[in-house]
Amino acid sequence: MKRILLAIAAFSILVAPVASAAPAHGKGHDREFIGKRMPPGQAKKWRKGERIPFAYIVPRYYIEPRVYHLAPPPPGYRWVGVGGDAYLVLTTNGLVTEVVIGAVIR
Numbered sequence: 001m002k003r004i005l006l007a008i009a010a011f012s013i014l015v016a017p018v019a020s021a022a023p024a025h026g027k028g029h030d031r032e033f034i035g036k037r038m039p040p041g042q043a044k045k046w047r048k049g050e051r052i053p054f055a056y057i058v059p060r061y062y063i064e065p066r067v068y069h070l071a072p073p074p075p076g077y078r079w080v081g082v083g084g085d086a087y088l089v090l091t092t093n094g095l096v097t098e099v100v101i102g103a104v105i106r
Helices: 002-020 031-037
Strands: 077-082 085-090 096-100
Touching: none
Parallel strands: none
Antiparallel strands: 077 085, 085 096
């Protein structure tokens, strides 16, 4: 019985590094996950037409357009400041409609 347990333990030790080192499927990492775990100053840059993660569509990231000389947002849109850039996003789905690089200096 001890030999079986020892064999199982040895096998699991040998297999564990191989299983954790398996490559991810697809074309890289999930963009939303990377954006969420990185500090705001190093967050991913989004382009017009992309979707910003919902984690950034919260009052913590809202910026006042007048302070940064930005146009007032249309109804249903908000200016969001991430990593020094300002993004005009549709609050229902996170679609980026305008980007102003370097607009937010804190």
